Structures are given as structure tokens and as C-alpha cells.
Amino acid sequence: MEQFLQQLINGLAVGGIYALIALGYTMVYGVLKLINFAHGDLFTYGGYLGLTLLTSLALQGRVGTAAAVALLVLMVMGLVGVMGVVLERAAYRPLRESPRLSAVVSALGASIFLQNALMLLYGARVQVYPEGLLPQVAVSLFGLQVPLLRILVVLASVVMMAALYLFVQKTKIGTAVRAAAIDQGAARLMGIDVNKVVSLVFLIGPALGGVAGLLVGLYYGQVNFTMGWIYGMKAFTAAILGGIGNIPGAMVGGLLLGVIEALGAAYLSIAWKDAIAFCVLILILIVRPTGLLGERVAEKV
Numbered sequence: 001m002e003q004f005l006q007q008l009i010n011g012l013a014v015g016g017i018y019a020l021i022a023l024g025y026t027m028v029y030g031v032l033k034l035i036n037f038a039h040g041d042l043f044t045y046g047g048y049l050g051l052t053l054l055t056s057l058a059l060q061g062r063v064g065t066a067a068a069v070a071l072l073v074l075m076v077m078g079l080v081g082v083m084g085v086v087l088e089r090a091a092y093r094p095l096r097e098s099p100r101l102s103a104v105v106s107a108l109g110a111s112i113f114l115q116n117a118l119m120l121l122y123g124a125r126v127q128v129y130p131e132g133l134l135p136q137v138a139v140s141l142f143g144l145q146v147p148l149l150r151i152l153v154v155l156a157s158v159v160m161m162a163a164l165y166l167f168v169q170k171t172k173i174g175t176a177v178r179a180a181a182i183d184q185g186a187a188r189l190m191g192i193d194v195n196k197v198v199s200l201v202f203l204i205g206p207a208l209g210g211v212a213g214l215l216v217g218l219y220y221g222q223v224n225f226t227m228g229w230i231y232g233m234k235a236f237t238a239a240i241l242g243g244i245g246n247i248p249g250a251m252v253g254g255l256l257l258g259v260i261e262a263l264g265a266a267y268l269s270i271a272w273k274d275a276i277a278f279c280v281l282i283l284i285l286i287v288r289p290t291g292l293l294g295e296r297v298a299e300k301v
Contacts, residue, residue: 049076
């Protein structure tokens with residue numbers, strides 16, 4: 001029982017990271033019906049930018065731990081969010097009226113460009129985060145000593161998902177986003193600037209992905225320039241698992257996928273950890289193609 005609880009907590013922590021990345025996929029798909037394959041690479045940039053800011057600004061020595069983490073999160077969100085907006089303007093907006101396959105090819109090209117640019121900037125070696133930013137504190141939970149960082153990862157992902165959901169559902173800007181997702185032509189007739197809505201989506205989604213990259217660096221203590229591919233694919237799987245275009249579905253799918261992976265690695269074999277994610281994807285596509293919570297597609301009447 002103790003091992004099960006330990007793996008459950010580990011799975012929730014990793015699943016929270018998957019969920020944050022999946023939110024970016026699901027937002028872009030909800031508005032543009034496009035899978036942004038470069039999203040995983042923007043997530044990777046979040047991990048590298050977090051390392052750069054942490055070391056170059058010497059945040060550990062200048063401010064307290066909580067302030068350093070808060071500043072890192074805000075700066076990484078801002079920088080990666082701006083990268084997402086630039087990516088949309090350069091790679092996707094010129095192809096908005098083109099066949100959908102053109103945008104997919106552009107997304108793949110952008111992914112290759114971003115990954116190789118990162119390798120040229122930082123090198124191909126694994127980059128290691130400095131130790132000591134977060135105290136190695138354990139919290140007693142269900143009789144287990146759980147590292148505080150794992151709890152913080154889960155809480156951060158849940159809080160950000162809830163904030164995003166409330167933003168989309170309860171604000172005027174969120175109403176504009178939902179209107180653009182239903183019918184862009186009708187949204188324009190209602191006075192909504194669809195281009196600004198799309199830019200906002202490409203600001204928020206990559207910003208959340210950037211935070212996920214920072215959390216990976218803090219959680220594992222290292223980052224590498226290729227990690228965006230596997231994390232991106234798993235987050236895409238999580239988005240489909242919960243229901244693509246569905247914000248709560250992305251969260252549920254990410255957490256569930258993380259738990260399934262952790263339990264599979266513990267009770268089957270760690271060598272099958274990555275394969276389990278894609279087996280789950282195949283199974284969901286066969287049994288429930290719209291995901292557990294259903295694909296969020298507006299019905300036009």
C-alpha cells in the first residue's frame with residue numbers, strides 16, 4: 001500500500017506537468033482547430049530560460065526563496081508567452097486561409113527550427129540546475145514523507161488550470177475567446193478582433209508550457225534540448241485523453257496519464273513507461289475517440 005501511495009503522488013506530480021503543457025494544445029485547437037507541434041519546444045525553452053535567469057541574475061542570493069521562485073515563474077511565463085505570439089505571427093497567421101495541411105507542415109518546421117536553435121545556443125549537453133533554490137523539505141502525507149516540491153507541482157498545475165478556466169468562462173475577454181472558437185466570421189461581425197484573440201491564445205498557452213518547463217528543471221534538476229518532443233507527445237496524448245479543446249479535460253487527462261505511467265513503471269517495468277502513454281492513447285481512440293470528458297466542440301444552429 002505504501003508503494004502504491006508513493007507512486008500515486010509521483011504520478012500526480014508528473015501528470016501536473018503534462019496537464020500544463022496539454023492546456024496549450026487544447027487552447028490552440030479550440031480556437032484554430034490546429035495542433036501546434038512547436039508547443040513542446042516552447043516548453044523546453046521555459047526550462048532553459050529558467051536556468052539562464054536563475055544563474056545570470058543570481059536570484060538565489062538576492063531575494064528569498066519564495067520571491068526567487070515567483071520572479072522566475074513570472075519572467076519565464078512572459079518570455080515564453082512572447083515567443084508564442086511571435087511564432088503565431090511568423091508561422092501560422094500567413095497560412096490562416098490556406099489548407100490545414102499547410103499549417104501542420106509549418107508547425108513541424110517551426111518545431112525543428114526551435115529545437116536546433118536551442119541546441120546551437122546552449123549546446124547538446126544536458127544542462128543542470130543549481131542546487132539549493134528550493135529547500136529539501138518533506139511533508140508527512142498519509143504516513144509518507146513526500147518532498148514539498150512534488151506537492152507544489154501538483155498545486156501549481158491545479159491552480160493555473162482553475163485560473164485559466166475561470167478566465168475563459170467568467171471574463172469578457174474569455175467570452176471573446178469562446179466566440180472565436182465557435183465561429184470566427186460571426187465573432188468578427190460582433191466586433192471581436194479575432195487576430196488579437198488568437199494572439200492572446202498563443203500568449204497564454206506557451207506561457208503555461210514555459211512554467212511546465214521550469215517545473216521540470218526544478219523537479220529533475222536538469223533539462224535537455226530534445227525533451228520537448230517526448231513531453232509534447234505525452235501532453236498531446238493527455239489532451240486527447242481528457243477531450244481536446246476541453247480545459248478541465250486537459251487537466252484530468254494529464255493527471256491520469258501521469259498516474260498510469262507511474263503505476264505502470266512500478267508494477268510492470270520502467271522500460272515500458274513511455275510505451276504505456278501511447279498504448280493509452282490508442283485505447284482511448286478506439287473506445288472513446290472524443291476523450292473522457294468529451295471534445296469541446298460548439299454546435300452551430
